[in-house]
Amino acid sequence: MGKKIGAVYIGHKKVEFCVWAPFAKSLEVVLKNTQKAIALTKDDQGYWSKSINDVESGTLYKYRLNEQDEFPDPASLSQPEGVNSWSRVVDHSAHSWKDNSWKGRELSDMYIYEVHVGTFTSAGTFEAIIDKLDHLEELGINTIELMPISQFPGKRNWGYDGVYPYAAQDSYGGVSGLKKLIDACHDRGFSILLDVVYNHLGPEGNYISQYGPYFTDKYHTPWGSAINFDDEYSDFVRHHFIQNALMWLEDFHFDGLRLDAVHEIIDRGAKHFLKELSEKTDELEAKTGKKYVLIAESDLNDTKLIKDYSEGGFGLEGQWVDDFHHSLHTILTGEDAGYYVDFGKMEYLAKAFKQAFIYDGIYSSFRKRTVGNDPQGMTPSNFVICIQNHDQVGNRLLGERMAELVSFEKQKLAAATILSAPFVPMLFMGEEFGEKNRFQYFISHNDPDLVKAVQEGRKKEFEYFFHSHSDAVFPDPQAEETFKNSKLNWDFKQEEQKSQILGFYKELLKLKKQGAFDLFKDQNVNAEADEEKKILIVSAGDDNSAITGIYNFGSSSYSEEISDKDNLQVLISSADKKWGGEKEVEDLLNSGKITVPAEAVLIFRS
Structure with missing residues (x-):
């Protein structure tokens, strides 16, 4: 076999x-x-x-x-x-590789930056990313995660409609351009991850069923028949996708994979496909002497994905945590449509800050069932969190980013919340300078019937939005303009607030790397929420020091008494004038009180 x-x-x-x-x-x-x-x-x-x-x-x-x-x-x-x-x-x-001394890095040491190759730069190629490594290094990022690059129809696509899992998208620069990018990343000390899709293949150019039973009608996913991971002849289908994963790691030198929507990888066999993939990746580590990470996207909040084999787990290194994003997003924006109805409480944000999962075996009113299990005992580095990603931005009808939805002060508050939290942070390209160019859903299919189906399906999905926003203009996924409008604007340094928020991100990442927020990783961290005032207070300490973060999501300033002002060291204050705020740090520490303005954060050590 x-x-x-x-x-x-x-x-x-x-x-x-x-x-x-x-x-x-x-x-x-x-x-x-x-x-x-x-x-x-x-x-x-x-x-x-x-x-x-x-x-x-x-x-x-x-x-x-x-x-x-x-x-x-x-x-x-x-x-x-x-x-x-x-x-x-x-x-x-x-290709003559130049990264023989590169050994990879642990997920716990990663600061991830999600990139869509086609819209990250004006050229939209693998090699064009190399020119932005200076920016990312200065920002404090050390890991790039590419959205899917497997060959898809046309020249513009999110990548989740790929139909050739082994082929690097030709319009991005193909095999040669990709290897040059990876070599350049490793030369500069960057890890690089790849988003791979093993739950479905796109519809256009999908001829794989002509060869054999790669799909099964036993199960169905949102994209149609499921990939055959446990039906007749499934051994050979599993091999097809496991060999693909190992190819990206061994032949292309990627440092790990982000596994798309693993809850739609349906496998009821004795050894789940994900566990087999994890075991084969371990074998590759032993062979190459390099460290690889596997990160699952899952909406099930199931720790089985990341538990050790000895505990019946699949042994993956990490998983995305939607709960953290949803909790923070709803508090910042007030949105409560769809799945957001399950969030929006300050107590939920406090819970997410402590243990990542909110739904850890509690009832979801949106799903109308109990969701998740208890993450106690898992390390914070098992969880990847964000305040923006391709899904949460691009799957809005208009593709608005956080910078368009909330105030400048709330942008800083959100950044401080994610980067001081104990988990592995992931930024979405452009968020570090408050990008306002929308990231929208785009395709370039050649089949007119398929294009029409996507257009109509997208409109139907957002019928509720048009009812309340009658003046909204539908961004046509097939239109090249929709793709062009989604490209980053790299002239941001001309705008003062964008430079200020970039500086704020740099400072937060520097502090995080220095271990300034490490006490928040303690399982005994205290996180208290005031629902009425919209205040989150997180505190932790050891024999040598203590750290406190006051996150004010409310519309009024918050004050509390302090006993020893002289021994208090402010790590960061989003209201500081150097970050575009209106206060000097000294102004916040007066008359035996510490004050945090509305929509601001203050983190201090004592």
């Missing part, structure tokens, strides 16, 4: 072709330059393979099934002419 699938360039104009097609009666590889059709040989597991000479790197090819239809390779490494056309042979040895 477990052949190396795809077109593997061995060297000296020799390629090993291999594809799994258990029901095919015949299978040939067709080389475009010579129009030769060369028969492959089938083994008893359904793999068709053959080593073929006189095939150069860059050769275009397809597979012909049953002497009739021709399709691209489901394990194609490159689709230079798009998702419906020829696959291309890639020679991995063409």
